[in-house]
Amino acid sequence: MVESAFDPAHEFQTLNFKAETQQLLDILIHSLYTERDVFLRELISNASDALTRMHFILLTERDVLDPDAELAITIVPEPDKRALRIIDTGIGMTADEMIENLGTIAHSGARAFIQALKENNANPNDIIGQFGVGFYSAFMVAERIEVISRSYKPQASPARWISTGRETFNIGPCEKVNRGTEVILYLKEDASEYTQETRLRQIIKKHSEYIPYPIYLGQDKQPVNRQSALWRQPPQQVKDEDYEAFYKQLTLDFQPPLFHLHLVIDAPVQVFALLFIPASPERGPLSARNEEGLKLYARKVLIQEYNRDLLPSFFRFIDGVVDSEDLPLNVSRESVQASRVLAQLKRVITNRLIEALKNWAKEKPDEYTTFWQRFGRFIREGIATDEEYGELLAPLLRxxxxxxxxxxxxxxxxxxxxxxxxxxxxxxxxxxxxxxxxxxxxxxxxxxxxxxxxxxxxxxxxxxxxxxxxxxxxxxxxxxxxxxxxxxxSEGQDLSESLLSVEEQTRLINRFKSVLGEKVADVRITQRLSESPARLALQQGSPSQEIQRVYRLLQSDYSLPKLVLEINPHHPLIRSLYNLPDNDPLLRLGIEQIYENALLLEGLHANPGDMVKRTEEILLHALQAKTT
Structure with a gap:
């Protein structure tokens, strides 16, 4: 608590924070937030919370101030004063409540927080979630903040709170007729951009588009936000054209998505999600989504533009939004604290997505084939790299x-x-x-x-x-x-004149070995071939074909182990080579060509162009034989 309490007998009082507050404010203002725009999101979120509390009170009470006032947020820039006003018609606060609520930093234990930072050398993001000090992010842009508020209780008096973010704040009575709270920011010189309606509209659209209460901008109260989040509507009430329109707004992709999944889940965690598979894995030059990741909302407030922790990396081509009431946020709302809830969210969303893809493949196989031809490599990657989900992906293979x-x-x-x-x-x-x-x-x-x-x-x-x-x-x-x-x-295969004796097979093998030498590990006869003269096989103890291919892809200088050449003694080409005399040049040319043909079929030939000269020699011998 602060060191002294409010005395209503005094017109205006200066109250002291605890000594650690300035140090803590320095951490919040200069270290915690990565972008200054989030101050407006924080103040709008606070206003929305006050409106929600007022909404519930109105359900059970009518003895309240301004019972018919619209539940809304109004943002009024004042460029001539370099000021910005954020006004709500929510629950409001008394002077004592302002001391308690706006002194949350001290109230929550600044000393313990700072001590934890010193002892653990911790990141503020990791341990500050319980302090609830988003309001103070406004000091990133404001040199002074005033808060004028009047409680919904008819007999309560309005009060004004003033602070420059230093050791003290002032509080006292004021004039305010209507219920609710008005936060007035007197901006720093380098923050005058936040008095421009275009800039404010841009921030509201990005972070607070789906706040459930109307947000009005400027003196003429122009409506800014949509309020209704498509992903929070019952799927059976949403039309395909609505999904497509939302996707195009989200991504600026001119092509409709291949597939969408609308999730509304209550257990084991509460989550709303709307996921899309784009028409192409390549993002267009005009795409609004220039990074991988999902838009993450908490209670319809944008927390992260690109969250990569809600789906495995092999699903990085997915676009969409995820919204949950259960997310444990750090105070800046810029990131989600590592927790069991986050892991549950990822597991639930991923499992539902995989199951939906399986059903899509069964119900619309032609559409799924299109998906597979464009995105199949991501499924392969998932099986190759992800121990948790790899096995679940196998039914998606084609x-x-x-x-x-x-x-x-x-x-x-x-x-x-x-x-x-x-x-x-x-x-x-x-x-x-x-x-x-x-x-x-x-x-x-x-x-x-x-x-x-x-x-x-x-x-x-x-x-x-x-x-x-x-x-x-x-x-x-x-x-x-x-x-x-x-x-x-095999059909059409006559072995009656093609059988070789053991001695003939040995002579044939020796001929191949003498020509190929160290190029092969061995030469042997095989009975598994019927149409081809030869094939290359692994020698016993060699790494598998899978491992060898992986090494070849990862290491440009990888040397393949020698292979075994298996020859088909029934093939006419092999029989013809057997019948050639030892000194015939076609014997060497033919054996080398058979071996390199086998390399070519395996995708192992280092330089297929080397075969051209030999092919020409074989053709020359064949043509000369025809003309003599």
């Missing part, structure tokens, strides 16, 4: 497949088409859809009629290092899976 390359299948779709004998989900990593479809790794899957997910995004290998199972079914890389050949040969 892929082309071996048998349906022109469609986008979910993992659930894949499971529904699996043959009864298949017990794994197969996928293939590749640089492009064309390379994937031509991959020799897929031949045996075609023969078994096992579909394969085709993954061609650079983030896919990162994702697959985390995504090991779906619905308890293992996901396996088709390139490393050793399936047995089907019992019957």
């Amino acid at each position: 892929f082309p497949t071996l048998f349906k390359p022109d469609q986008w299948l979910s993992l659930e779709d894949y499971l529904l088409t699996m043959p009864a004998r298949q017990d794994k989900i197969y996928y293939l990593l590749s640089d492009s859809l064309g390379s994937a479809l031509n991959s020799p790794h897929l031949e045996i899957f075609r023969r078994h009629r096992y579909d394969v997910l085709l993954m061609t995004d650079p983030l896919d290998p990162f994702m697959m290092l985390r995504l090991k199972k779906y619905q308890n079914i293992e996901l396996v890389n088709a390139a490393s899976e050793e399936l047995p050949p089907p019992e019957s040969p």
Whole structure:
């Protein structure tokens, strides 16, 4: 409490704050607030609180001063006096209440607060929430503040409070006929901008647009704010065109959003939210939202323009607003204190958003496909990086497949088409859809009629290092899976004249090894190929294909481990090479070309241009053979 109390026998009195108050005011004015505009938000919020209390009193009492007065806030700039007035018709205050309420800093324990700062070397933002001193932010712009107030109680007398933000304040009686409070700021020389109606309107629009009471500006009382917040209306009462209009106002995006989600939640935390997925992940040059993050409101008062803590980072493309009555704010209302409530808000909003995206995918698959093609990389990123939500995102994935390359299948779709004998989900990593479809790794899957997910995004290998199972079914890389050949040969394949004896196979392998040398870890015969002459496989103990691709993307100088070249002894090209004499130049050219073709299909060829000269030599030999 202050050191002396108000004595109504005196016309005007000077009362002392405790000694620590000046130090505390210095902290509040110079250290806590990051932008001066917030003083107006604070004063409007205080006025709104007074109006809300008056509203509840009017529900049960009629013996009040000015019972029919409109519950409203009026802001009047006075440029000639370099002054600004903020007037409300709220509950008002008596002289004693002004001492108590406007002396909140001292009342709340300035000594304990300052001691906590010294002992813990703490940031004021982290421990000041309980002090409730937003009113004093006005001293950032004002050299003197006067508060004139009259209580709603008919017999109460009006009072005036005056302070320059130093060690004392003055209080005494005054003349005021109407109920409510008037805060008069006598502005500093460098704060005269706050007497300009255009500037004031801009601040009100940004921070106090949805205060539930009308805000009037200027002597002619021009209405400024909307009052009604779309996100607080029941979703069933809001039309699609209203959502679209709000989105365009929020973002200045000329294209309508792909998707919106309107949340009204009471438990476990109370929250209202309106979230949008834009038409494009790239923000336009005229966008009103030039940073990532959601607009955060507390009781319809803007707290943060860009809050990045209410959704995981992989949902950073989402635009929208979140509003809650439960947020524990620091005194400046510029940031939210770390708390269980904030964590709950993030969890609730994220889970609801993921569930809504799943439903959207089921109900409107074509629209969801458009979303996936534009924003799928963010979902992949979430699975690759977020331990808490990664597993929940798996149903949102979409892929082309071996048998349906022109469609986008979910993992659930894949499971529904699996043959009864298949017990794994197969996928293939590749640089492009064309390379994937031509991959020799897929031949045996075609023969078994096992579909394969085709993954061609650079983030896919990162994702697959985390995504090991779906619905308890293992996901396996088709390139490393050793399936047995089907019992019957491929359609049209005649093995009667293509079988090689063990000795012939050894001779064939030795020919490849002698040509390729240290380029490969080994050469071996495979029975899994039917259409391709060869494929490259990992040698036992090598890092997985996923890890190798990650290293290649992260390290430009990464050297791949040597691979095993598997050759198909039934392929006509391999048979023809086998039949060539040892001294035929086509033998070396053909083996090198087969190896580099395999590198090319794997996306591993360091310089495909090197193949041109060899291709020309092979063509020359073939043409000369035809003309001789």
